[in-house]
Amino acid sequence: MRIDAYNKVNQMYQTNKVRTVASTKKAGKSDQLEISQTGKDYQTVKQAVANTEEVRMDKVEALKKKLASGTYDVSMSEVADKLLDNYFNAIV
Secondary structure: OOHHHHHHHHHOOOOOOOOOOOOOOOOOOOOOOOHHHHHHHHHHHHHHHHHHHOHHHHHHHHHHHHHHHOOOOHHHHHHHHEOOOEEEHHOO
16 A cells, blocks of 8 residues: 555645635625505505494484484385395305
């Protein structure tokens, strides 16, 4: 076995030397977020809906007055039409 051959191989690969790695500089980029116009419109509408009343009290009060006075009258054909509309809209 030749010991000098090991030294030559060792020199060829330079395994004895410590290699320094140059530090990399940071790119300095930052993340960005862009909201589309549709997203902005959605936020505006969502805020508008949040600020409105959920129940229209003017209509509720008018119906209460009609019920109390006995003048509230709904035709059965209107009720049937609304039921059918709701049924077919739920299917779609």
